[in-house]
Amino acid sequence: MRIEMLGQPQLAQERRTPTILAVDDEGAILDLCSRALKDYTVLKALDGQQALELLSQQPVDLILTDVMMPVVNGLELLEQVKENDPDQLVVIMTGFGEKEIILRALKAKADDFIHKPLNLAQLKATVIKALEKKRLRQEVLQLKQLDRLKTDFLGLISHKLRTPTTSLSLFMQNLTSGVIDLEDPGFASALQAMQQESDYLAKLIQDLLFYSEVILQDEQLNLARHDIKTLASLTLAEKRGDADLKKIKLRNQMTGDWPVLQIDKDRLHFVLGALLDNAIKFTAPGGHVILAGSVSADSVTISIRDNGPGIAEEELSKVFEKFYQIDPTHAGQIRGFGLGLFYARKFIGDHHGRIVMDSTLGKGTTVTISLPRPETAPSS
Numbered sequence: 001m002r003i004e005m006l007g008q009p010q011l012a013q014e015r016r017t018p019t020i021l022a023v024d025d026e027g028a029i030l031d032l033c034s035r036a037l038k039d040y041t042v043l044k045a046l047d048g049q050q051a052l053e054l055l056s057q058q059p060v061d062l063i064l065t066d067v068m069m070p071v072v073n074g075l076e077l078l079e080q081v082k083e084n085d086p087d088q089l090v091v092i093m094t095g096f097g098e099k100e101i102i103l104r105a106l107k108a109k110a111d112d113f114i115h116k117p118l119n120l121a122q123l124k125a126t127v128i129k130a131l132e133k134k135r136l137r138q139e140v141l142q143l144k145q146l147d148r149l150k151t152d153f154l155g156l157i158s159h160k161l162r163t164p165t166t167s168l169s170l171f172m173q174n175l176t177s178g179v180i181d182l183e184d185p186g187f188a189s190a191l192q193a194m195q196q197e198s199d200y201l202a203k204l205i206q207d208l209l210f211y212s213e214v215i216l217q218d219e220q221l222n223l224a225r226h227d228i229k230t231l232a233s234l235t236l237a238e239k240r241g242d243a244d245l246k247k248i249k250l251r252n253q254m255t256g257d258w259p260v261l262q263i264d265k266d267r268l269h270f271v272l273g274a275l276l277d278n279a280i281k282f283t284a285p286g287g288h289v290i291l292a293g294s295v296s297a298d299s300v301t302i303s304i305r306d307n308g309p310g311i312a313e314e315e316l317s318k319v320f321e322k323f324y325q326i327d328p329t330h331a332g333q334i335r336g337f338g339l340g341l342f343y344a345r346k347f348i349g350d351h352h353g354r355i356v357m358d359s360t361l362g363k364g365t366t367v368t369i370s371l372p373r374p375e376t377a378p379s380s
Contacts, residue, residue, distance in 0.1 A: 017041050018131055019058075023051040023065040023077065024093065029118070033064060036120045037127060048072025052080065062089040062130055064114070064123075067101060075101070079108045087137075089130050093118065164201040168194060196245070207339075221264045221350055228371070229258035229293070231265065232302055235272040236291050239280060247285045253292040258300065259373060267347040274340030275304045275367050282365075283308035298373050299353075305366040311359040319357065320345045344369075 019041040022033040030044045043060065045051040049071040051063065063081060067074040078090050092105050095116035105113070111130050114123055171194045174180045180187060236252055243250045279289040283306045293302040311319065322342045348355045348369050359365040 018061040019043060020127065021045065021051060021054060021060040021063045023048060023063065023069070023074065025066065025069045029066070029093075029116075032118060032120075033123070036118075036123050040127070048074065048077035048080075051077055055081070060088075061134070062091065062127060064091050064093055064127075067092060067094040067105075075104055075108065078105060078110055082109050087134070089134055091126060091130055161201070161204060164197045164204070167197045168201070222266065223262045223264055225260045226263050226265050226268075227258065228261050228263065228268070228300060228302070229254050231263075231268060232272055232291060232293070235269055236276065238273070239276045242277070243280050243289065246280065246283070248280055248283055249288040251288060251290045253290055254302070256295070258293075258295055261300065261371060261373070263351060263371070264347070267350065271344040271347050271369065272302070272304075274344050275369075278340060279304055279306040279308065279365070279367075282306070296373075299370050300373065301368060301370045303366055303368040305364065307364040310361040310363055310365055311357075312361060316357065316359055320355075 017040060020033070020037055021043045022030050022037075023045045024030050024033075025046050027046075030046075034042045034044070043054055045054055047069045048065070051065065052072065054060075063077075065074040065077055072080075074092060074094070078092065081088050081090055086109065089111050091112045091114060092110045093114045093116060094101065102113070111133070112126055114126050171180075171190065180190070232254060233252055236250055240250055276289065276291075283289060287307050290305045291302070292305065293300065295301075320341050322339060345355050348371070351371055353369060353371040356368045356370075357365065358368075
């Protein structure tokens, strides 16, 4: 079973020119709209059907539509547009003042009205007001989403930190109170277990700092030229301690010459580390994890392959969701925040790349990331 997650490219930071779709069966009105709205990109349609066809090909920021048109009239266009996208801005242009038309348009959630004959100053003012209203609405939505993310994340943190801190605290209490016999043969293994809990807690804190500083603040890519092969090999070497504890063999099969890429080193390091962590975590003792890759004319490919238990088809489509964690034993004790794959997908998308996961139950999982070569890489 394979799941492919296309890139989610980082949004351009510069303000782009809004696109207005003017819909009217009178060419003179369309020309008038183009002249009045020369600061915008203006698309034209002679009826609602043409408008719907244009909308299926590209998004627009605002629709200006007449009411009385052949094929699909303005009210029908409004209703279909709002049904498909309730947030799409639609301003009705009409020379009719009948209450029935106004009420039907309001019921269909028209965003504003302009009466014919068109007043150019009013047209421009209405467009500016509608676009500003949409911008403010999007900002409020983003703030609500960020607030919800922070709330969910804080709840997750308290849950994930509780187990290691409780274990360490209990161990220290027993040690200081004399309950633990230092001569007991089991003391060494208990001490080793506490060392593992301490290491895990340190990793959680490190991840927490990364998420709070880079993710929650939504920092921009810090692009620079780096040797991706060296970065991948170093990341693999960092995981050898965790792999040795489980007697898992790590193999590096990245050979040959690799090009230097324009990448955000920290984010790519995070991606590779998250993928290796998952492979090690879900592979049984005695298994293996292989790091491999290839170079083509337009891209480089890195794969991380394990011979673990694999992932069931019904779960494979969910693994890139925020906070989702596979729990084979259903014990609710899976370690980590459940954000590794979610942000791995995002960071690869920020680099205009893609990530693909193949998995077969009982045979293992392979995650492959592809990044564009320098000539097609994103610019800083």
